[in-house]
Structures are given as C-alpha cells and as structure tokens.
Amino acid sequence: MKYTTKSFLNLLLLAFASSKAINEEENILLPKFSLASGFYDEPIELEIKTSNPEAIIYYTTDGSIPNENSTIYEKPILLKNKSYEDNVYSNITNVEPSNDYVPSKKVKKANIIRAIAKLPNSNNTNSTTTTSVISKTYFVGMNKKELYFDFPVISLITDPYNLFDYEYGIYVLGKVHDDWIKEDPANANLMFFLHKGNYNLKGREAERPATIEYFPGNGDREGFNEDVGIRIMGDASRSFIQKSFRIFFRKEYGAKNLKYDIIPDNIRSDGKGLVKSYKTINIRSGGNDSKWFLFRDKVLQSLVKDRNFETQQGDIAAFYLDGEYWGLYTINENYNDNYFATNYDIDKDNVILIKKYKIEEGVEEDLETFNEAMNFIMNHDMTNLENYEKASQLLDLDSFIWYMVFNTYISNDDGIFNDRNWAMWRVRDPVPGVLNADGKWRMIVFDTELSSGIYDTNYKSIDSLMNALTEGTESSNFMGSKLLSSLLKNKEFKNSFYNAICDVKNIDFNLDTVNSVIDSLKERVDPLVYDHFIRYGKMADLEFEGPFEFDPNNPIDFKSIDSTKSTNSNDSTESTNSISDPNEFYDQQYQQFKDWLNGRPTVFLDLIAKLFKLNPAVEVTVTSTDFTKGSFQINHGKKIFEKEFKGDYFTEAILYLTAIPSEGETFNYWSIENCQFADSNTNTTNTNTNTNKLEEITVGILPNEGCKVIANFGPVSEIPTEIPTEVSTEIPTEILTEIPTEIPNDISNEVPKKVKIIKKCLKL
Template identity: 30%
Template sequence: MRKRSSVAILIGMMIVLLIMIAVVTKVENTRKSTIFLSPQFSRGGGFYDEEFYLRLFTYDKNDVIYYTLDGSSPDPIQNPHNTYIYGERIPIRSRKGDANILSNIPTTVYNPRNTWKPPMEEVFKATVVRAAAYRNGEAIGDIVTHTYWVDEDIGDRYTFPVISIVTDRENFFDEEKGIYVPGSLYDEGANPPYITGNYFQQGAEWERIASMEFYEPHGELGFSQRVGVRIHGGSSRLEPQKTLRLYTRREYGENAISYKLFPDSDIEEYKRLLLRNSGNEWGNTMFLDALAQGIIKDMNFETQAYRPAVVFINGEYWGIHNIRERYDDWYFEIKYGIAREDVVILEFQWSVDTGVEGDEAHFVDMLTFMEENDMNLPENYQQAHTMMDVDNFIDYQVAQIFFANIDWPQTNVYYWRKRTEAYDPTAPYGHDGRWRWMVFDLDASFGFWGTNYDTRSLEMASDPDYNHNGIWGGRDWSWSTLLFRLLLENQDFQHQFINTFADHLNTTFQKERVLKAIDEMQFIYEPEIGEHIKRWGYPSSIEEWYENVEGLRNFARKRPEYVRLHIMEKFNLEEMATVTIDAPEGWEGTVKVNNISIDASQLPWRGTYFHGVPITITAIPQEGTTFRGWGGDRSGDDSTLTVDPKGSMEFRIK
C-alpha cells in the first residue's frame, strides 16, 4: 500500500479542523440564541437593603413568561400549583416571618454521633425567582434563576462568599429520588442500618441538576450556571448536613466553572468541586481539615485548596460549607497538564479509582520488587526511587503521623501517577511516571475521634499486625503499613524520614506557628458560626465551639514533644540535641539545615534533632559576598558541614 502524500495528510487535517470549528461555533451560537430567547430580569440576584419590584421581559412581546418562587422549575403543565404567569411585576421583599420549610425536613435517621434537629429558630431566607419563556405553548430558551437577599444590614451580614443552590424540591427531598434524605432506600433492619438510605447512593443516576450562583461576601456576583449535584463522602453522609459534589457538563450549559475561586491559587477553571460539610468532624469546629491542610500545604504532596462559604438551598439558609477542590483526572489535567486518559489514581489497597483495569499492575510490581529484594542494598533502594517519589512519600507519612489521623492508613489513601512506558527523570513534575500521594479528609485527627496528643501514630503506621486496635472490625489491615515498613529497612530512608520529621517539627509543626493558624481560623469562622449553630444544633452552643477550638490548641502545644519521644523509641535513639545557627550582624545570605532554608533575618535559629542521625548544614552567602568559614562547635572553611548532633551545639558563620 502506498503511503499517503503529505499534501493529502495536510488537507485531511484542515478538514478536521474546519469541522471542529464549525461544531464549536454552532454550540456557541446555540448558547447565545438560547440566552436571547430566555427571560430577562430588571435586576440581577444579590444583596439588597430595601424591598423593590422585579420586572421580567422577553425580546418578543408575544412570548409568555412563567415563573416560580419556591425553587421549582416553572412549568404550567408539570408544575401547575407553583407556576405563575408573569404580569406586571414581582415584589421582592424581606422574608422575615416566613415559616421554615425545607430546613424542617429530617435529613438523617440513624446516626451514632449526631441526630437530626430542627432549626433552633427561624432561618434566614432569600427569594428565589425562576423564569422561563413560552411561545405557542412550548418552552423556549433556558430557565433563568436569580436569588435575592433583602435585609437592612445584608451588606454586612456575611463575611463568607454566599452560594445559592436551587433545584426542584424532589431532587433533594423526595422519598424516592431525593438525594439528601434517608428516603425509601433506608433499611431499618439492615446491619448496620446507618449505611443505608438515599444519601448513600452513588453514580450518575443519583446526580441532580441545579442552578448555582456564587456571590462574593458583599454581594458581587462571581458566576451563575447550572451544575450537577451529588452527595459526597463516606460515613459523613450520615451527618444532618451533607457534602455536595458539583459537576460541570456541556449539557448543563457550561463545561467548567471559569472563576478564580481560591485567591491564593493560580487555577481559574474547575470541572469538579466540593461544598464540604467538614466531614466526620462535623459539629465540632467546622474547619479542622481545612486548618490541617493549610498548615501542610507547602509540603511535597497534593493538598486541596479551601475557601469557606455560606450556602442557601432553595432560598433557605443551609449553613457553613467549605469549598474544596476534588481529586480526579480533571484535577491533574488542569493543574499539571496531564491528559485525563493518562492519569491513574488508586485508592486503599491498590483499587483503581480513575483509570482502567490493570492500571494497578505498576504499583503491585513495585511492592513485589521491594518484598523480594533486600531494600538495604543501595541498588534496590535506587530502583525504588524510579517507581515512586520517595520524598513525597516521606512528607506524606510525616504529616499523617503528626496529626494522629485515626482514619488512616487503612482508609482515605489516594495515590497517583502518569501512565508512562518507563521512568523519565527529565520530565516535568508529575509527568515522570512515579507514584505520588495526596492528602485529604484529616477530620479524624488533631485530637478528635479518639486521638490525642500522645497517640502513637508512628508505631501504628509501621505495625506489621496493624488492625487499628479492632476499631475497624478486626480485619487484617497490614497491607496499609507494608510499603512504609519495607522502606524503613533501608537506613538512608530511615535517616531521611527522621530528619524530615525533625525539620517539619522545627518549622511546619512548630508550636507557635500552628497556634497562630488556629487563631486565624477561629477569627475567620467566628462571625458565621453562631448562625450555623442555630440552623443545625451542632455544636450545641458557641461556648462548646470555643472549647472545641481550644482542644486544637492543646494538641498543638503538646504534640511535638510526644512525637519526638515516639521517634526516639521507635528508632532506639539515645537523645535529642539542640542546634543553634548564628552569624555576625550584617551577614547576608541563607543557611540550609537539611531541607530548611533560613534567611539571615531569622538568625539566630534553633532546632531540635537526634543524636545518631547526621544532619547537613550549608551556608549560602549572598551573591557578591564571601563565606569566611565556621566557628563555634565546628570550625572549617567548607560551606557545608555534616554533623551528628549531640547535646547543645552552636555553629557560627565567621
């Protein structure tokens, strides 16, 4: 067979390109024409301090506008009791005095922690107007949704962004199809009964279409579009308030949320998002996972961006939710430019979460290699480095162990790689084909869920007979500690792990730093927590909330001391050592202690390390200046020192 000419190939490519342009143009034109056919509103949704009259209109005066005020879809045939024909105007007023409706619907039946409670008082409400245009008895265009909050102090009412989720009531609360209630699928006779119910259902058939409006704290509209909504999470689905998982799809109108949701992130496009209920920590502080991930966000693994928000459902106040990124193939495509079909995500004991059957083979082969070969041999340990990002794994273990996460390592384990033919050391981050770990759901840590500042997480994470003290049904969970145990056979890994932990105890987990982070979170959530408590009844009072936050502080104060003792016991280390780094006044540059970079303005600097585990200290003078040598407990002209710390040691730059 003769090869096609380059001209023919070029023509073929041009034809494909023209077809693609035509399709995109058609979709965009259809979208624009749909907007043109849809009802127009005289005022957009948002915050108003005075009542007003809303006017609706269409570009064709012969069109008939139908509207609803309860969040349901305007449809004179399918929804005749709640659908009205638009006349001259619609009054938009304060809804003070209106009865609670949706917020009086029980959203859980059996929960060993938090039973459902009705709101303590009338919840704050907004007016939701949904309108559709009809021509010759047929709907044209899209349903348009706007949410209006009216209150004399509305501009200062919320310090968080405000999200309005609007959908037909039955989508969330119907006995048969409602995703937010126990519903017909709750089985009181099941063992255990608390894992049944509509809210435990998953998959596309349990996704419901809703309108979403996002407003910045003082009422500026960020974006408005239709999304798909599912219930998200594990056992946290039992909580009265649920986590919502949001999906964007072309058939809903927009293929992504194109908005800078997280001010500290460079990402401005999202395919999936979570409106998180704070997970298993629900009813305590409402921010523990966000706090913990914020503390470790500069470590060498994935963490989820966060931003707190207040959510309304069909106009009724629904409480504090934390906007979070969701890990999936879209996440890695948007963040690292890895094609979705090349992303492999495994969970738990190498189950394929994103990918195809067989994608776990690379991970299983890696474990098999480590089990069958002496990991204390340098060549075998180096081979492990080509299959997994060891630095990432160490940081991941350090974080989980420090926080005393009781819901790990037997659960909440996610790891990923780009599917490649072989390890590519020259590839950009994430593209080299190695396994990496990501952190999420740190709710059962930091002193909650039976954890404490003296919890022996290091021993648990390396226990060959790990069964979580029988908490998780007495099953054999030893697979969850296998990789860590295999790597600990290598002394280089062991020393790197100990020094990395020491580095983070001296910086990331330094008591004052963590306490400051807790203070900041309390300051952020304090203005909003009162209304949330009145809505849900958990925690029971603002005083209890303060006590819960103080529990975090108690953990932060005491945890470093116990972790250091646990490290010494685990690795048979004799003593801790205090290392001081100093320089003469006027010296300019940085000093590195292992992986810590210390600016001259931070000197003198002190850290705690372990005798028997050498550390590396490097002086890096500012460009144009000269390093003159070391003084103190070690003299010499070499800018890099390797030291086995003992007692109290001081190293001074000359």
C-alpha cells in the first residue's frame, strides 16, 4: 500500500491522539494516595483511591510489583513503625564471598506501599486496563530531624527479584558465582574481592527498574519521586555487602533527566552557576573505606576541588532499600557525556571519555587518537622545545601535573601509579570560547579512598612515585609513569611539578583546612555511624595489618537498639565481624585518618627532596602592605590570598606570584628580602642582585632561607629607577637534576635527623 504525505500525516495524528487518550485514561485510573511519602510521628491510616469506580486496586508492602495475585485494597491501610519487625533483606547472606554477616539487631525500617489500578478485562486494545506502579515510602514513629538531622534520606524501591534472585538478581553471588567456581574450583581460594558474581554484570543487561524517593535534609516529605533504572557500580567493592548503585534517569522509565538540587551547592566545572540537571547519579558506599572512616574520598576530593582536573562534589545521605535501612552513602555525579554537557557548554556527542584504556564515551577512532597522543609524549624527547610544545597541545600539562602530585601526596594505591582508577577526557572538536574545550586531554579524579593510611598508617612513604620513576619496576611500565618520566626531562615541566609538590602541602592540605574539614564532617556524621556499623559490622577477614585487629575467636555483639520493644529472632546469631562499640570503632578510624593527614606534611617535602636530590625546602613569607587594598595568587592557582602566607618551597624552582589590586586601588611593586627575582637573561641562579623591587604584576622568585616577598599597594611611593622589562620564564640549570633510577635504601623509612622537619604553615 502506498501512502500519500497527507495520509501519512493523518496516521501520525491518529497515533498521537490515541496515545494522548491512553495517557489521559491512565491518569484517571492511576491510584491516588491520601498521604505524601514522608516521616510521621504516630501510626496513621493510608487511603488509596482511583477516579474510575470500576477499577480494582492491588498493592504490596514488600517492594514487589503488584499484580492480580497481590492484596486487593478494600479498606484503609494502617501504617505503623516497622522497625520492630524482623529483618528480611538485610538477613540475606549470599552477597559477599566468605562473609555471612547479618545484623545482630533489628535495623530501622519504613513502610513501602506499591499499588496499581486495573480494569476488568477489556477487548479494546486502545484502552488502558492496568496502570503504572505508584510507589510510596512512609517512616512511621520516626522523627527525621531527631534521627537524621540535616542529612537527606533516600528510599530505593525495586522488586526484590531484581536484586536477590539466584539467576536474575544483581546484588547477589548467584548463578554467575557458582558457574565461575565450577569452571575452576581453585577460584574458591581467591581473596573475596576477586570473586565473580551476579553483581559483576554490567551494561543494560544489568539494569533493573526501580523507584527512587528523596527526602531533603531540611524537610520530612519527599522532594522527588522518580522511576529509574539501577545498576551495581564499582570494581572490587561490588563484592562487599554494602554495594554502590548507579541511578539512570530515562524517558522509558519516567523523567528524561533529574531536575532537582540533589547535590547542594554543586558548582559547574566552568564556574557558571549550579548544576541544574542530572542524567545519572551515583549512590556510593565508601568503597574500600566503607568499613572504616567511610568518607575518605569525599574529604580528599573536596580539598583539591579547585585544581585543574575534574572532581566529584557530593552529599551524604541515609539510605533505605525496599524499606530496610541500608547504611550511609554519598550522592555524587557520574562521569559521562552528560556530565560534561551540564558542567560545560559542550554538546555531549562531542565528548570523549577514556577510562583505563577503554572508551566510556566516544567511538573506536577516539581510542586510536588517545593512544597516538600518549605514545608521542612517552616516546619523544621532551627536552626538545618543539616536542614539548606539541605535548602541551595534546595534554593539559597543568592538569596532569596536579593529578600526579595529588595521587603522590595521598599515597593512592589504587590510582594511576598502579594503572587502576584513572580517566581522561577531551572534546573531539574544539569549541572556541568554552573553558577546557580546546581538544586537550584532561584528568578526572575518582575512587581515591585506597590511600592516606587506610590499611597502613605509614605517612613517611612516597613509594608510588619512586616506583613510577625507577626503571625496572612494574609501575615504571604503566602509561602514567611513562608520561611523567618523559615530561620530567623538561625543565619547565619540572619547575611546575616542584611548585605543585610544595603547593599541595602548603595550600591544599594546609593543616588548618584539613582539620576543619575532617572535624566538621566527623561531628556531623557521629550520630549516624552507630546504625551504619550495626547494619554492616567490620570488614571481612583480610590478611593485612589494618587499622583494626580482627579477632574471629572473640565475637562481640552490638549494643541494642529498640531494646524496649519486641525481641528479634536474629538476636541469638553472633557474627565474627560484629563490633563491640561502633562509635568507639569509628572514633579510631577518624583519628587514624586525621593522624595520617597531620603527619604527612611533616615529612613530604623532605622525601621529595631526597628522591630528586634537592636542597631542603625553605620557608617563604608572602604578604601585602595593606590587604584591604590588594591580595595575591601563588603559582597561577585559583586561590586568592587575603592575608599573610607562609609556605615551604624548593630553592631550585622559580616561585610565581601575582598581585591582585582591589577595585579602585593601585599595585605599585613587589619588594623582596633574602631572595631574588628570577633573571630572564640567564639559565643559572645568578640574578640581578641590585634589584629588590619590580613593578610587574606577576614575578618569579628564587627563594632562600628567610625569604620574604611583599606586594606594595596604594599611592605610588618610591619606585626603582631601573626596572627589568621582562620576568623570567627560564629555569635555573640546577633544576635539571636527574630523575632517580635507583630507590634510596632508606627513603621509605624514617627521615634522617639531618633533614630539616618542615615547619607547619600558619592558617591561610
């Protein structure tokens, strides 16, 4: 049959009209709940109605999808406090290899009501006879402000079959694990986090339908209710009892995007306001840190969020799964093409994202382009200016420097130095005038918690960097290590690298900042950690010297919650992974993390100096004649210093300072004491010693012991009669120290007494 244009348009209009009629019919038929999802102090009755008197309402209370075999709604449903009922889903044990831990007490619970409305069977194929599922969450006898203070609460609802079924469930070991053991019985002897299970399924085949409800920190009623797709996410942490979820907003489920402020104060990467929509979000456990401090990754990323790489901002939430308390999680953005589209003015189809040599976003040709760029940098002489210039067009060198320095400082054992959690992105076609859309590869930070003393309290090691730069080690053969080794042969790169090493210690991990961040977070989460560790206990048996001594022969039960109510059938079940006092245990993890962060700056620069054969770092003071009239920046960083700064820097590197006059004020000149301005006419440390003042807004400084630099603002006073016309960009030859090819025997051990212990920075 042939269709004319007119007849085809008529068919489209008919289809649209039919679809619209069905949608209107379903809206009339949809179950309507008398109560909004939320927190209610006392038991309360819920009514469910539909506008069609012929419809039958079916509902469930266990998270399953209602059907004709479900309970028929005939009278109001009494909602009550379910926390006194026996645990169901948290009692399922086939979710982590070699760990059958279940909570020894009852976890907190919510009422989950899912309902559909259905008409008697109809022969009209254009008629809606069964509605979509409406899902609601009711926390009864629970005061949100008293329980969760200003923390948001998330309720994730899905048919338990989607998570816990032997073959289809994505949360369990299941059939995949049994088949994996059958293929090679020796697999059973592997460490638990190496085991394969249903939870390792990835892609659309591993996505299951669900409903997510979000209750904001400042309210006790739902902020949004959306039908979504969910997957298990992570690497080794997929094998843990507490697993992470990735949430997908798709038109096939409901909303195409989430337009809600789910991450408060989430500033776009380009600085142009807040992120206003999300295509995917991560509901993330602490990964390797999920049984320790819980929020290492959040703390560490927050400290470097203003540096030139992507970081994930996030918020902490209490999480419920099918009505049972599932612990504390972090909500953060997921890196994908939509992330870059919403954080920059970039078309998502123009985004290339490479993660561990695999294409996350893009096409096969993009991987070839990536490999070509990295191979050029690794295999060409970076002392050649033309090669270095090309490298700087392929890779954002500042982004790469800071990424490597950050991983070195936190001693990340699961990052680029180990060829594990690293990623890079770029736009395929440059977009003029758009930040970071120039086609250069840039770095992405994620999953940083296997670091900073989580399993090893030694803060006196830079083994990851040493191994990366030492020929013959496994790490030296990884891409990130080869890139760094090649680029460090260039004196300009090395100067920037040394400065970043000092800045990360002096500025980003300044102790006043670090202690403020970690202390305030600890204070906030303290009231919530008890329930979390009741739910999960401590880490399964691991053969390492960790922050907690495991004693499987001396299990200790949790303290009781809900002790005034009915007994729990599980109370007689003891677990070797229980913790006697969750709050005391958490205090230990907090203190260990804090001690590591406070110890790190006392030795970090000495270790670097020894590795690169540098002189001990010297203290530099930078100040202003009047901070009401002007401030300054250090090494082209974003931070603006509005009071005196003290930090330690290497004498072999040029330190760059930029003056910033206040509105209506005048910058006059820089003046120096016990240091020298960099000389543009030589490649040595010889400088114009007769010059101690310069008018340039940005100057280079060669520091010495007791160096002090002053930004002079205000009315013009005494101006030097001879001002050099240029500021040096040349690097002293002393900076061309050789990259070490052998690891000093004692560099990982105690710092020698002759090496000066770095002074603590004053509060910035």
